Amino acid sequence: xxxxxxxxxxxxxxxxxxxxxxxxxxxxxxxxxxxxxxxxxxxxxxxxxxxxxxxxxxxxxxxxxxxxxxxxxxxxxxxxxxxxxxxxxxxxxxxxxxxxxxxxxxxxxxxxxxxxxxxxxxxxxxxxxxxxxxxxxxxxxxxxxxxxxxxxxxxxxxxxxxxxxxxxxxxxxxxxxxxxxxxxxxxxxxxxxxxxxxxxxxxxxxxxxxxxxxxxxxxxxxxxxxxxxxxxxxxxxxxxxxxxxxxxxxxxxxxxxxxxxxxxxxxx
Amino acid sequence: xxxxxxxxxxxxxxxxxxxxxxxxxxxxxxxxxxxxxxxxxxxxxxxxxxxxxxxxxxxxxxxxxxxxxxxxxxxxxxxxxxxxxxxxxxxxxxxxxxxxxxxxxxxxxxxxxxxxxxxxxxxxxxxxxxxxxxxxxxxxxxxxxxxxxxxxxxxxxxxxxxxxxxxxxxxxxxxxxxxxxxxxxxxxxxxxxxxxxxxxxxxxxxxxxxx
Numbered sequence: 132x133x134x135x136x137x138x139x140x141x142x143x144x145x146x147x148x149x150x151x152x153x154x155x156x157x158x159x160x161x162x163x164x165x166x167x168x169x170x171x172x173x174x175x176x177x178x179x180x181x182x183x184x185x186x187x188x189x190x191x192x193x194x195x196x197x198x199x200x201x202x203x204x205x206x207x208x209x210x211x212x213x214x215x216x217x218x219x220x221x222x223x224x225x226x227x228x229x230x231x232x233x234x235x236x237x238x239x240x241x242x243x244x245x246x247x248x249x250x251x252x253x254x255x256x257x258x259x260x261x262x263x264x265x266x267x268x269x270x271x272x273x274x275x276x277x278x279x280x281x282x283x284x285x286x287x288x289x290x291x292x293x294x295x296x297x298x299x300x301x302x303x304x305x306x307x308x309x310x311x312x313x314x315x316x317x318x319x320x321x322x323x324x325x326x327x328x329x330x331x332x333x334x335x336x337x338x339x340x341x342x343x344x345x346x347x348x349x350x351x352x353x354x355x356x357x358x359x360x361x362x363x364x365x366x367x368x369x370x371x372x373x374x375x376x377x378x379x380x381x382x383x384x385x386x387x388x389x390x391x392x393x394x395x396x397x398x399x
Numbered sequence: 400x401x402x403x404x405x406x407x408x409x410x411x412x413x414x415x416x417x418x419x420x421x422x423x424x425x426x427x428x429x430x431x432x433x434x435x436x437x438x439x440x441x442x443x444x445x446x447x448x449x450x451x452x453x454x455x456x457x458x459x460x461x462x463x464x465x466x467x468x469x470x471x472x473x474x475x476x477x478x479x480x481x482x483x484x485x486x487x488x489x490x491x492x493x494x495x496x497x498x499x500x501x502x503x504x505x506x507x508x509x510x511x512x513x514x515x516x517x518x519x520x521x522x523x524x525x526x527x528x529x530x531x532x533x534x535x536x537x538x539x540x541x542x543x544x545x546x547x548x549x550x551x552x553x554x555x556x557x558x559x560x561x562x563x564x565x566x567x568x569x570x571x572x573x574x575x576x577x578x579x580x581x582x583x584x585x586x587x588x589x590x591x592x593x594x595x596x597x598x599x600x601x602x603x604x605x606x607x608x609x610x
Contacts, residue, residue, distance in 0.1 A: 334458025
């Protein structure tokens with residue numbers, strides 16, 4: 132299981148304000164909190180800073196690494212911002228979020244994956260648009276897998292993102308993702324997965340409940356990575372419990388540790 | 400409950416069959432088609448709108464209500480004279496170039512339609528020229544642009560520039576929306592308005608048309 136902490140993103144208001152004020156202390160605090168809460172990677176995204184994304188990426192990456200010795204997930208559709216962040220990564224294997232099978236994006240991001248030997252989040256979309264069905268997604272996944280491995284990217288470094296859409300607008304949006312995970316897992320047992328899944332609950336009440344159940348459902352299909360808020364104790368509790376139930380937790384130690392950390396204190 | 404109320408309630412409950420029968424019932428009794436729309440169908444949506452805004456109703460319900468309303472509209476619209484059919488205003492709307500997201504945009508389309516606007520939906524990944532051509536073809540009062548990506552929101556500015564270059568910018572009011580967009584971004588690129596959600600978009604359009 133790979134947990135990528137999503138909080139350092141300038142589309143979130145407190146982060147935007149911290150970046151604008153150059154409040155390094157706040158950024159460091161959020162980075163530390165995420166690692167302490169169980170994140171393995173810290174996502175850094177300043178895509179909303181349209182006019183100085185590169186400069187902000189450098190500032191964020193430097194400050195996050197001054198606070199935590201953790202690998203980073205450099206998150207941008209802009210290859211220049213990706214490179215600016217990757218160049219400064221000090222700890223472990225960096226991750227790039229993300230590549231797609233859109234021609235221009237693929238051609239610009241692939242050299243960075245190779246140059247920095249990065250893990251790569253591969254979004255199941257291409258120039259024909261956003262996929263609806265599992266079969267649409269599988270077609271893109273096949274193409275991406277073929278092109279990435281042919282270029283020399285190890286299968287274990289590929290993290291497929293099946294592209295989660297809201298069930299509030301299309302009822303089958305959830306099941307299509309579950310089907311996709313199953314199909315990719317069957318065809319390419321060595322690859323990994325990641326996704327931001329909160330999209331699934333857009334437009335509906337009690338979003339956290341839906342997000343949590345969807346984590347459990349996707350995990351059962353083989354999903355093994357998430358970009359989420361690791362300080363959400365209920366969510367992390369669901370992940371540890373689910374790992375124990377799926378036989379991914381030797382002696383259930385992860386689950387027991389989560390219990391001791393108080394993640395289930397309000398349960399009985 | 401008056402017959403108008405029962406039609407409004409059917410819209411509010413997203414009850415397709417109920418809308419169809421209540422609409423036909425009113426028309427059969429000789430009620431003015433325009434009243435069926437305003438006092439029945441749109442009145443139903445007026446119950447929905449504030450509840451959605453207050454977080455008491457949710458996206459799928461609003462879609463269902465809008466579709467139910469559409470069922471009624473299909474029956475009434477052919478009966479309107481051309482002057483009666485005059486809409487609250489014409490809005491051209493689309494998701495900007497490079498962006499394929501349409502959930503929010505579709506919701507705005509439905510809410511505007513249910514508010515009596517004539518909506519020309521250009522779909523997703525609409526080029527600046529696409530917007531310009533639509534302005535020339537449909538002469539809307541309002542153009543709505545949507546973007547969900549930080550990479551595509553800059554295309555709103557490009558679209559505004561293209562309108563300027565084609566000499567149509569001052570013929571329309573341009574409003575924008577979408578997750579990464581804000582009032583300050585609207586000000587920065589010189590758009591005429593910003594709405595944070597579909598209901599606000601309808602109110603904004605109504606305000607613009609009023610002048």
